[in-house]
Amino acid sequence: MTDFPFPWTDLAARDSAPTEGLLQAAQALWGQALRFDPSDPLWPDRDRVVVSQPGLMDRLRDMTGDVDAGLDMSRAPPGQAIGTAVGLALAEARLSARFGRSLVDHRTWVLCDGADLETGVALEAAALAGMLGLARLCVIAGVAQSDTSGADRFAASGWSVRRVSCEVPGPDGQMDREAVRNAVVAAIAATVRARRPMLIICTQAAGIGSGRPTTDDAAVPAWAAVAARGRTARRGWQRRAFRHRLRAEFTRWQNGAAPPLWEVDWARAWRTNVGSGTPASPLAAAGHALDQIAQLRPELTCLTLAPPDHDPQYTALAIACGTRDHGMAALLNGLGLHGALLPFGVISAVSIDRLRPALRLAAVMRQQVVHLLCDEGAALQGADMIWLPVEQLASLRAMPNVFLFRPCDPVETRAAFTSALARTDGPSVIVLDGRPDTRRPDTEAAPHGGTLPLGIGPEQGAYVRSGPNVARDVTLIASGHEVAVAEALRRRLAGHGIEACVVSLPCWKQFARTDATYREAVLGTAPRIGLERASGFGWERWLGTEGLFLGAEAIANGCDDALLARVRAHLAAITTA
Amino acid sequence: MTDFPFPWTDLAARDSAPTEGLLQAAQALWGQALRFDPSDPLWPDRDRVVVSQPGLMDRLRDMTGDVDAGLDMSRAPPGQAIGTAVGLALAEARLSARFGRSLVDHRTWVLCDGADLETGVALEAAALAGMLGLARLCVIAGVAQSDTSGADRFAASGWSVRRVSCEVPGPDGQMDREAVRNAVVAAIAATVRARRPMLIICTQAAGIGSGRPTTDDAAVPAWAAVAARGRTARRGWQRRAFRHRLRAEFTRWQNGAAPPLWEVDWARAWRTNVGSGTPASPLAAAGHALDQIAQLRPELTCLTLAPPDHDPQYTALAIACGTRDHGMAALLNGLGLHGALLPFGVISAVSIDRLRPALRLAAVMRQQVVHLLCDEGAALQGADMIWLPVEQLASLRAMPNVFLFRPCDPVETRAAFTSALARTDGPSVIVLDGRPDTRRPDTEAAPHGGTLPLGIGPEQGAYVRSGPNVARDVTLIASGHEVAVAEALRRRLAGHGIEACVVSLPCWKQFARTDATYREAVLGTAPRIGLERASGFGWERWLGTEGLFLGAEAIANGCDDALLARVRAHLAAITTA
Incomplete structure (x- = not known):
């Protein structure tokens, strides 16, 4: 029995045509705003783009130029695209805080439809984006109805919302494309001044417009101009990066590489902190491990559920997301997808089923994400573990490309962290038991009395x-x-x-x-x-x-x-x- | 290997103390509004109550009287309580539409904390409650902070929101309990005039109040008065029910019983509709089965994801929930928990992981719910099935008390429906394939050439x-x-x-x-x-x-x-x- 190859068809195929507003927005985005260089589509300071409307993808490909190369995600189950984009924007915020705006200064764009706005995961992620004030995030939604209650929910979460109505008929009684285009262009231009995450919602009720929307040739951006704008931006960035005092560190983060002597340093730190203590539980050992990794590899970015005052062990390095497990897991995917960060999530035992769709997406995308599955009671109070895993272990073991670790002692805990850090092509889940083990944690090699070669463990x-x-x-x-x-x-x-x-x-x-x-x-x-x-x-x-x-x-x-x-x-x- | 006994400890234990506002609200609810008769706590037209704050449960039990007997749900993972309550309120709306207000005229109450309001499943369910206009639903949330963005999101979903601040100090500099009590009482009284679902949010930032809130003895409702009010209401209802022209039908629904000759009628309807056709796929057969069951047993209540115009096969009897899979599944749990209805959900293949927490709650509660798992492409377009199940089948088979059926032809499809309808102590998932089978569907018994006794199938x-x-x-x-x-x-x-x-x-x-x-x-x-x-x-x-x-x-x-x-x-x- 081998891991199953991923069927991309498992991801939701919402194949309805994009609305006219979304199409105009996409054209305006590429033509006017996007920081994208086709000659080096993956340069670190490019804008991130997430598309969650398959019909739009086909239309975008009709445009001249290699649109796909500039996309970070081009299909996802409903809602995940917005969650991932919030993670991408959080990564930008974290990296620009570390390295400054001269090295990290880009935006995250989402092109999606109304189904995305309705989902719980998008609403959780939107609340987190509002809480974190991610002003460099812009979601553009083409909605095939006049109802904007989805937009109201985003506004309530601290987003700035701009409405573009595609329902005002022009002189011929059909949609006034020119007016829609101008409104969309103005909305996208306004993102430069945004102090909060922005939602541009383009409403279009059924029956408006001239049947299947068609692309007005004049509106297709001149690809050469798009490319020239991107090349100029990238070259300016390259000059700044070359002279930057943190260039080596930035490059290391960007390459996902460990620092020199990382393994030696971690082994030493582990021995000092854990080895000298009394017998510790896997959960306590994981706390030490996180602390040590965060010191040696500051690219570690940790999200937790608990508010800061409840969970002192992890707070120093963690962003608390409240009871938004699913949104948090989607953010972690975005942190991983952005690159340059090591995304860790500290979740409670009961959460695992709630964030399963995001975990599976990470598995499908072959994205490195580490979830530490702690017992809620133990994490909050240090009390005895009350969680009894039932089918959760089996259901995670069955999930393709997810490694589930259930260590029994600190030695196995460290091995699980080592494996999870080394696994750059998929998510890991480490199930941490809060009860102390009777075995001394300073024994590095696993004891066995048999004939297996040493080092096997x-x-x-x-x-x-x-x-x-x-x-x-x-x-x-x-x-x-x-x-x-x-x-x-x-x-x-x-x-x-x-x-x-x-x-x-x-x-x-x-x-x-x-x-x-x-x-x-x-x-x-x-x-x-x-x-x-x-x-x-x-x-x-x-x-x-x-x-x-x-x-x-x-x-x-x-x-x-x-x-x-x-x-x-x-x-x-x-x-x- | 047997099914695993359910650990209730697996459900989230949020053991913080209830806020003063929530405590006052609970006292006001029992003392003033709740339709509850301790001498017959399960009478059909009682108010439904869901409590999702374990600390509150302990405080409620301190009150005189058998509080637990009147609760429909007393613990759940964050958010599920609100989703279940929306389902309870939907059941009330559906039953009163069928039997009239003289038989069905009760409210649904939720007592919860801030964590519930943050979750995606609660936001999805709240959007559905707003869409369905469930005015007899009231959520009372005690939030340990001044932030009311959660309430704003509910307001954006068409809820009427009342804020009760527990932060205004009284003459002694401590919380003014009298003012809080009056505000809560007024808010609960306002539910009678509500035209939309109502959220009463009691905010209380840390540091306000006199440490751990204590119950003011004068505020504890006189239990004898509560019981007398409930007994009067129930006796009036009994008199009306006794003379009601739909009394027999109401009793049958209430008992979850099949109508007389149900099996004969269904077998005949099946033969007429499916047996005479060409070879049909399990998906097509399921559509017929749903139609037939809906005609013979109108208590069937079906929720779907697709908007009505996309899915003509199921629309006549279905409520479309949009892309809110998780909220929909939570509603189905509430429909089942209410009693008197047969909850069916028609979902797409990619949804199953999204609604897993709700499905598991149904399994833990031993609640009858049937999920029909259709391929999205096939359901929307009749096209070939594009879904490839990977670990979803295994992960559902591993879930305790969930029966997963994957029929290969119409005969097996009918058998799956029969089993799912007969299973009143847990959820069933029927995975429906959209591709036609080569076998003729009119063969009732499965052909086998061996020595197994007939009737085995x-x-x-x-x-x-x-x-x-x-x-x-x-x-x-x-x-x-x-x-x-x-x-x-x-x-x-x-x-x-x-x-x-x-x-x-x-x-x-x-x-x-x-x-x-x-x-x-x-x-x-x-x-x-x-x-x-x-x-x-x-x-x-x-x-x-x-x-x-x-x-x-x-x-x-x-x-x-x-x-x-x-x-x-x-x-x-x-x-x-």
Whole structure:
């Protein structure tokens, strides 16, 4: 079983024709405002453009010139385009604050339709854009109706809204294209003075206009002029960049490269901060890891849900988004898509289903985003973890191109961070348990008593953690907190003369990519038992159809007598059969 | 592997204390307005109450009387409470339109906090409530800040908003409780005259008030008076209901019962409409099924995404919600929770991840809701299906208490509807394929050449569809459109002397609940091959670890030579080994 190739057709195909207003706006944007150089379409300080209206894409391609090359996103499920664009604009704001306007000075444009404005994810993202005051963001929406309640909701979120009516008939009783064009041009020109994110909404009720709108040839921008304007802008930028005092740092961010000696520095920082402490939980270890990464790699950009005063551990470096999980995840996609930043999201356990569409879009776009999935109670109060994962783990493991890590201790936590940082072609989700592990966190290598070569550990996705590697009577496979249960079970089974081997399985996808020999060595030929406080969906892959899966009910009280009896009965039944 | 028991702790625990304004509002609501009789807390025409603030629940329980008995929902992830309440209010509107105000005349109340107002699902549901003009809905939010942008967004959606400031200090410099109480009482009294849904927002910035708010004893409503008011209302209603001309029909709806001879009538209607036609796709068959059910059981209430002019097949009976999938799914939960209605949602394939949190809430609440998952392209245009399911099928199959049906032909489609209608303790998702099946739809019983008893068919979740039942060389297991591919493969394999048996597997959860003997008889002992245009995640359960799974890539061109060669090679390798 391999990862499934992505069907782009899965993304919403809203194939209605663009409204006349949107078409005129697109022409005005390219002709008048867009900072875009066809000879180097990906230069860092270009304007970002997101199009979420497939019909418009076809019309744009009819224009002379390579329109696609200048687009950052050309299709997405409804609403995601606006969320991504807010992330792009946030990246611009963050980078220009760091490197100054001489290096970072561009805008983000969205061309979309009414469906985008209706969605909850767009409304969440719009509220965040208003809260963050992202004045260099402009959404242009072509709406096939007179209702502008969508625009009102954006205005309520602190956006500046301009309405362009395409319903005023001209002298011939049809739409007055000239008037529409002038209104759109004026609205786009007004973005230069904007102090808030701007929405330009072009309304056009059914029945207005001359059937399918046609492009007026005179309105098509002269492509040579567009290109010349872009080339001038880019060359000016290049001159400034060449002399800039932060040029090396900017280039490193831009290339997504780690600083020199990054791995050595991180290992040292880790040992100093985590290694010297008492046994820490994966959640606490993740807090340290985030702090260390933020110091060594300031391009890390962290969004959280909690308001600042609730979550001191992450606040120093985080932007709080409130209860807007889905919008936050869409913003993270935009931060990643912009380039030059490392997007991290700290979310609560119950959020994962809410932000799933954005996570999947990141997977489809092969975009690096890291979601830290913390227990809400533990993150807010340091109290015991109350989250019980059920099908969420299975549903994330099933999602193509998403790596799910469920570390059981600080060593595995660090390995998960290392893997997630190294994964530039897709999102990672790290599920963090708030309960402390009994194992000392300063042990760098995973202990195992078997014959596997040294260095084999969490980065393989699964490894033998303890117990006899070869002559085992049973293999206990677990992840996260349940590894501790498996370890306890191993010790109790040993008292009954049963030699158990504990396999920790933090990441299915990594383990599935190792070679078959390693997988067979880890899983062994003895009967297999899986332990995870979750639905057992999909576990047959590792346990076989004969294997025993022990979920939350069975291990509710840890390794108690009932669990021991159940395991022994299962093993006895197998031996008899 | 059984379904996992639901951890209620998975729902968001927002355990902060309620604001003073919310507390006063709750007291005013019970004391002054709520239509609630403790001696019969579930009488049909009671007011519906949704509480989404756990801290408030504890305070309410301190009040004398059985508060919990009058609540329809007392905890939910952020935003879902508002969405559910909009559904409750929609149910009231629909039922009073059918049975008149003498039988149905109640209100829906929500007590929530600021987090609820921020979420996308609440904003989507609020837009729908405004669009539908649900004037008997009142949301009371206690917000721990002065910012009222959340209220502005509701106002933009056509809500009437009243602000109650709890920040005006009284003579002692502390909060003036008396003023707050009067303002809240006036706001609640105003709901009687409301022509639009109402939001009462009580703002209270940090630092105002006397620390943790305390209940003023004088403000606690006299429980005996509350109960007397409710009893009077209920007795009046009982007298009217007893003499009502639609009493029998109302009682049937209320009990969720099918009309007499329902099964006979539906079978006849089905035969007349579908049986006489040409081979129809599951999608077309589902359209007929919905029409028939709507005629025989007018309590069916259908929400769709598409605006009316796009989807003529379902419009006659559907309420179009626009691109607000998540809000729509939350409304469906409310329709189900209200009682007396059969909630159906017609959604597009790409929507399923967007409405997942609402679907899961329905599963947790053990609420009957049916989602018909249509291909967007096919539903809008009748064109070929373009959706390729990837991990969505696996992730829904993994969700506890959700039945996923993927029928391959009209017979299985009807069986899926029958099962979904019979399932009153959880949601069902029916995945509908727009491509016509080659099999004639008028065959009532599934053909199989084996020894399984007659009557065994789709309602078992899986069944032998064709091929030799006992002496088979290979078992091909498929669902939906891939059953046709499996049938073609069976015929081609027969040409090479290989006897294949085709098993259709429309519903995993149903099949898992049949007894082991049946499962073994269906799956057989021959090598197994699974065919599904999706991720193979979880398929090891039916195929074993030795089985072969053929996903979208392998069957992209149907049963072509490459597929045949691959299957033959696999079988040859097994025989050799």
